[in-house]
Amino acid sequence: MKSKSFIPILLLASFVVAATACNKFVVENVNYSQQIESVLVPDENGDVHDIRHGITFNIEPFRTQEFGEEDKTTQIQEVRLIRNAEGYYFITASQFKNVYVMEPGKSELKLKNKIKVSEERLTAPALNLRDATVQLVKTDTNEILTLNENGLQENKEENQS
Numbered sequence: 001m002k003s004k005s006f007i008p009i010l011l012l013a014s015f016v017v018a019a020t021a022c023n024k025f026v027v028e029n030v031n032y033s034q035q036i037e038s039v040l041v042p043d044e045n046g047d048v049h050d051i052r053h054g055i056t057f058n059i060e061p062f063r064t065q066e067f068g069e070e071d072k073t074t075q076i077q078e079v080r081l082i083r084n085a086e087g088y089y090f091i092t093a094s095q096f097k098n099v100y101v102m103e104p105g106k107s108e109l110k111l112k113n114k115i116k117v118s119e120e121r122l123t124a125p126a127l128n129l130r131d132a133t134v135q136l137v138k139t140d141t142n143e144i145l146t147l148n149e150n151g152l153q154e155n156k157e158e159n160q161s
Contacts, residue, residue, distance in 0.1 A: 032087035037127040040079040048079050055081075055089075057109055065114070066096050082127040082134055088112055088149045090134045095121045099136055101149045115151050 040048035046060040059076055067074045076093050083089050089102040089109060097118050102109035117136055124139040133153060136145040146153040 031085045032083055033085040033129055034083040035129055037080055037082040040081060042076055042079065050081060062091065062100060066098065080125055080127050082129060084129065084134055084149065085132050086149060090127055090147065092122065092125050092136065094123060094125065097121055099147060112149050113151060115147055117145055
């Protein structure tokens, strides 16, 4: 009897040790950044597909955030998307006032931060990755805003003057 009860305990103990060893395997210093922005055109359902970086999502929740529930007429022609080294997605579009910082999850993008970048609506935004930070370029005015997942940062050029 003692030997029969010993085998299940031994199997359970070896399973726990194996499961614990698997959970401790970590690869550190991963850089998730996309060096070049993706410019995505929504389809008739509002879905954007970035085949190069392997992400698909619907832009309608962003449209609702920017223009409200009642405005169903404003169309988003192009979506600007870039990912920083920490893995956050930065998303904006023409006519937006904000850049959305989204944290990837299991089949979801969760809002990390909503960064107001303009009192007026953006007319020609572009996103760049420079020195591990995201830059929003307002191409109509050549203004450059430096962003990270926590918000607007002071521009380095202004500090050196």
